[in-house]
Amino acid sequence: MRSGDLRTRSAALDLERLVRARGDYAHVSVRPRAGHLNVEVTHSEGERIIVARATPIGPDGFGLSFRRHTGQWEPMPISGTLQEIAEGLTTCLAPYLDRTNLA
Numbered sequence: 001m002r003s004g005d006l007r008t009r010s011a012a013l014d015l016e017r018l019v020r021a022r023g024d025y026a027h028v029s030v031r032p033r034a035g036h037l038n039v040e041v042t043h044s045e046g047e048r049i050i051v052a053r054a055t056p057i058g059p060d061g062f063g064l065s066f067r068r069h070t071g072q073w074e075p076m077p078i079s080g081t082l083q084e085i086a087e088g089l090t091t092c093l094a095p096y097l098d099r100t101n102l103a
């Protein structure tokens with residue numbers, strides 16, 4: 001396994017931990033894919049939906065994008081450390097992560 005793959009996997013675990021620490025987000029997971037950190041929610045039926053992704057920008061920074069219903073990515077004006085990405089996810093995208101909104 002390449003060192004970049006290990007860094008991405010480690011960053012995914014860190015972001016998942018940071019998001020879950022911010023509230024009732026046990027149903028939110030982060031998976032590395034193609035260099036991005038995909039943020040998924042699991043519906044009550046077990047279906048996983050990707051709602052956002054964090055893309056590396058620089059050695060320690062990430063940029064956040066929202067996945068539109070069309071499947072296209074919409075960049076958001078949120079970037080920074082994984083801590084700042086977790087904060088952006090749980091504030092700006094809170095309705096998409098809220099367990100009560102998942103049918």
